[in-house]
Amino acid sequence: MASSFLFYGWWNPLYLFLISWVICSDFLAVQLMDRTGRKKLFLAASIINNLAVLGFFKYANFIIENLNSILENSGIAYAIPHADILLPVGISFYIFQSMSYTIDFYYGRIEKENNLIQYAAFVSFFPQLVAGPIERASHLLPQMKKWPSARIDDISYGIFLFTLGMFKKTALADYFSIYSDKIFGNPMNYTSGDLIAGVLAFTWQIYFDFSGYTDMARGIAKMMGIDLMENFRLPYLASSMGDFWNRWHISLSSWFRDYVYIPLGGNRKGFIKEKRNILATMLLSGLWHGAAWNFVLWGLVHAILQICGKQMSKINFMKKIPVPFRRIVIFILVVFTWIFFRAENASDAFLIIERIFTTDFSMPSMPLTMAVMILCCYLYEWMLEYGMASHFQKPLVRTAAMAAMIIYMLFFVTYTTNEFIYFQF
């Protein structure tokens, strides 16, 4: 716990007050649930407290901005001043992790934790504190109770995962970002060819950025003998939008499934309510990513695609479409949704879409090397999905891959890397 606090306080010591508050309040809420038997009351208090903290630090200015535009449109000459709030790194991750503990206790899925230090170690576990995976108490807390003991196999696999994650981030994500940043930074300057290539570059950038971080986090944890959950399972090979969410940021999508979608009724309460639940879950998921309308739109587009996909899957003809073809269609749709995620704002997102369809297609200025790398990554994912890359899992091949990655990073990676995208959430 001490090292986790030191790690987090390194960013800004003030963050420690906030995380301590979240830890103590949720720990206390469960203690009170258990002692008083008034589970609902203290669960509600815990949720309100967590959402209030998250709302204040993450969404206050978003709410103010929207209220101000309402006031302006109503002709009221008053603007609420913006709050000068520092957004603590990883706040959305640890608040959700802590909330899962109180909710799981409420439903009787886990035992109460009596040791505050161990609970604090669970919420603040440094490898995954700032960008996940969002762990469940039932999985991570029992591991925290034991003295860290890593086996030789854990250490070697942890080293491999860490190297792989670092390679994904520095050699791939940071490279793709050079091009995607250029395109998204000024979409008006580009026509459809470059815009499509820019979105494609971002598609792989965000995947390698985030899954790279997850691999590094899992690698460090593994070296300490702690297992963190898998967060990505070849997401760009999904065969439906629902499948995509079972493969992308698994810890978050399963969180929303377990704590929002299912409690709302899931798919059990009829056609309309199922669609409503999907919509609500996806909108909240979008909003979780950032306090801006483009994230809400991103969630909305995903919800619409998921609902349409579900309906279409009931048509007999759709079932006859070969799975590989479906994977490609879903990949294209996912690429399209990233426009909303990456655009500077909602109007930029629409501008990019408009320009993709209305401007002349010219040869994109994407470097050939980058295009080949993207193609290789995609083909490699296909091979993994269809079990054609099992020899890559062999220890000797893994070691050789590690050597190649280290040498590549030493010679070709620039030392000034970009911050991980998901740190801002």
Add this chain to the structure above:
Amino acid sequence: MKLFKYITGLFLLLTALTIVMPPVFSPAEKKDFSSNYRIPYELGEDYYLYSRYIETMAGEKSVMVLGDSVIWGHYVQHDQTLSARLNSIYGKNIFYNAGIDGIHPAAMKGLMEHYGKSVKNRKVIVGLNLLWMSSPRHDLTGARNDEINHRSLLSQFSDRIPAYGASVEDKVSNIINRNITFLGWINHIKKNFFKNESFYKWTLKNPIASPAEFFVKEKSKEYRIPASLPGKGIKQDVKWVNTEKSYQWKKIKELISLLKNGNNKIMVLMTPYNTASLTDKSLEKYNRIIEEIQKYFSDNSVAHTGPVKLDKKFFADASHPGAEGYTITAEEITRSREFTSFIQN
């Protein structure tokens, strides 16, 4: 268990390579350091090359001329620098240009400390340019400045440098980089054998080029002398930093002591300054600082000479002489008793 064995093997192999590669590679890479060589402008931060250069040039009869861009020769070609002029006066190549463009005393001290371990039992001329005390900004005692040259050579933690505001991570990374020769060697390979820029950015500039082209070594470019900055005839009120407060002066003293500890024979050469551009008040302070510095050297038995007084027409800017300026400076200093005694002994 198998993976562990392989990874252990890999780390042992990589460790061995980090130790073996730089010394093995060094003789294989032929470099011509003769005929008034100086470290190319674009390789000013290739400290691996610098340490190889000064190690190669070590010799009982050679004289190392250490300094900043004045010694390096910012406004002249390599055969017009001070060391080149001295060689031509002496009729043989005994002076070698160990200057680096843009370096300042604090970085120079770091350069010798970390990359100048071979500088022992030599004759060293240390160029001292008072420009580095001409304002708190130059002296590194002013406000935070993110454009400090050769920042990785500065004291990272031991000194409090007001203008140097690097993060702890950057400072630690600088310390690691200058202590692991292998990393310096990698930097050298990148700068000398690749296109001396990021591979990523290069592909962006050359989108359809084959990546193989990135590894094609470019011929060294002829140094393009920048245009002179003769000034507008307005006298400058320079905010000189007093010797007792100056960080750069402190580092010069440390540099001399470091070189002396290596049993080197030192001579400080105070390089010319365009005093014609100073207001009377600034000139008075400049002279006072020169006197204080000279007194310090005399009191501490440090051989010194200069500054040579040059007419303003021989300057390209405030402190850099042009080609003729170097010729006059070289002639003047070779006439001084201190210099001849330093060279002859």
